[in-house]
Amino acid sequence: MNPALRKRRIAYSARKIFSQKGYHTATVDDIIRDAGVSRGTFYKTYRNKREVLGELLDSLTRALEMNMTRVDVSSGAPPIVDQMMGNVERILTTLTNNLDLTRILLRQAVGIDPDFDRKLDEFYEGTLALIELSLKHGQDMGIIRPCNVEIASYAVLGALRQAMEVFLSTKSKRTSSEVLGKNLLDVLANGLFVRTI
Amino acid sequence: MNPALRKRRIAYSARKIFSQKGYHTATVDDIIRDAGVSRGTFYKTYRNKREVLGELLDSLTRALEMNMTRVDVSSGAPPIVDQMMGNVERILTTLTNNLDLTRILLRQAVGIDPDFDRKLDEFYEGTLALIELSLKHGQDMGIIRPCNVEIASYAVLGALRQAMEVFLSTKSKRTSSEVLGKNLLDVLANGLFVRTI
Amino acid sequence: MNPALRKRRIAYSARKIFSQKGYHTATVDDIIRDAGVSRGTFYKTYRNKREVLGELLDSLTRALEMNMTRVDVSSGAPPIVDQMMGNVERILTTLTNNLDLTRILLRQAVGIDPDFDRKLDEFYEGTLALIELSLKHGQDMGIIRPCNVEIASYAVLGALRQAMEVFLSTKSKRTSSEVLGKNLLDVLANGLFVRTI
Amino acid sequence: MNPALRKRRIAYSARKIFSQKGYHTATVDDIIRDAGVSRGTFYKTYRNKREVLGELLDSLTRALEMNMTRVDVSSGAPPIVDQMMGNVERILTTLTNNLDLTRILLRQAVGIDPDFDRKLDEFYEGTLALIELSLKHGQDMGIIRPCNVEIASYAVLGALRQAMEVFLSTKSKRTSSEVLGKNLLDVLANGLFVRTI
DNA sequence: TATGAATGAGCTTTCATTCAT
């Protein structure tokens, strides 16, 4: 078996096991048994159990970052609202298509150790910065209402995260990611209050 | 030392240590050394390390639940918007006044094991249900716009959680919880988009 | 169980197991199973497997050193020849009464690592120095023939070691340590050659 | 590279490495790196690490056995004492000319496992038998004093071994093997005691 | 046949939890 395949196998098994039992409950033995590799191979492929988690996490955050495109404000570009909607839907689709990795991102990778916490912080900070920038663009173009864009970005990211958490814990009758996205954007875009004028 | 005092001491030390080093990095040794009790006493007071975390968590979630009052829609009650604002501000104040417990809630208590995950889920589900109910009331009263209240509740809770996470990771120049609350509510209430009419 | 007893139990089991299977073939598992202690206890009592061997070795070399008394040359002392004979017989008795430790000294403790080699070297060097000193005394008193006492000490120690090695490997019909001692001393004292005058 | 050359290269490297680091500390990796062969080749050439040691050991013991000639008692033969002296000197010369192999014989090959111990035992037993036989011849010829020849052989072999051990551990100012041999034989032949008649 | 990647036994260490005193 070539090294790349071996690495993928271990990662695949770890992904499955971490998602099922949780990072701390999962043992290296569980993983190597599932992957069909020896302990020696495991530790030659990854430095330790933590590194496998780190890689799984990275693979999801990279995928997400690739789906977060900056809003294109040039003249011929698609409507900005559609672009934002597209962003949200792509992200939700990526997450719902990889629920085990999402569970790892939202549940298993939290509070492992200071290094990991920093890693997560950086990802969320980067995402917030991107959202904030998009909102500023929107303000410049007269689409986004004057408001505190930093705090607004918390609402956008937080709403998405919370939605995914519910998605993870809900055993049945899940809303499709399109409906979820549309409704989330509706609330965020138009607000909760009845417009008084 | 009487049992109640002992319990408080252990909880106090655990709160400090968990917040500083994280749940997994903190050892029972760290806690009992700080609390000045023996290992045996620790395990007679609490079933295990997890239970200490559970209790700390409960103390925060109970405090939060006590601050989440249902919106009073009777005739003589204060304006509903003010009540909602009050809810948010009380919650933010409770959290910012207990940053170590907040860190434990948002960081340390995540992904410990399936039991714990369920516990957290229940807290968040309860909170979501309360928010959803309030929003429904608001719709009945013509204050809240027709929208998917379930998904709207994700936005409200998620925005609060994300704001607190940033609060935790930000080393300096933190926004006061009043300003934070006002701006969050502004965004959530009035939406991001410029009103087209 | 008190620490001293625990240590003795582990040492006792290790002594048995090392002697039976050899140091390298013996596993820590073998030892703790036989001693009825846990792995944790083993590693709290001894730094590692090597240290147990070291202690066993020390206990034998200390016992031997205590039996190697300097020859007393004062007027009222017993005949010097008797003293030397006493030394040899005490050593042989100690060794034959502790054949498992002797096996550890002569077989298991050899070539473990540089630290251990040095330890052994020091023991043998000390023993050689003591023998050499005794021989010099004997020369001063006119009992020992003029000869290279350093090299003579090799013969004395080497003869004893070789005798013990044969003792270890011989499965049956062992010479008693008294007869062995007498004959060894006879050969060393009187030489192999027929006296030409 | 032809198999014979490969075998010699591996043996040569192993001899060097074993002598430097000791059998247990030396890894198969050390050897194959030094020999410039692959792991697979190593294990096709030798059954295992132990077998390399065994072969090195054999090469020394065979060389020694070839140098231990029986004493020739026919009429025209050289003086028997000279023959014995020649034996000892040849052995000492062989050993001092191959100090690395001597170190392996005396230090590294001890206590490897029961099989190996038996091998060593057989070599020493053979040597002892040879010495014993020579001494008996000497007795028959009236050169060797009546004494327990078995035990006398322990003294002869043991003295030689001890002398070599000191030789190995002494870092500087080594006695030449001729002087060593002469003095050893003097002590063994003439004994330690002043002759009382 | 030659190679080196894979295997797995076993040492060492840490720590949550248990239990004898």
Add this chain to the structure above:
DNA sequence: GATGAATGAAAGCTCATTCAT
């Protein structure tokens, strides 16, 4: 009740040996 020594599960690591290519 109070204590801390003892337990044992599991991570991490090394290395002799095997085996697929």
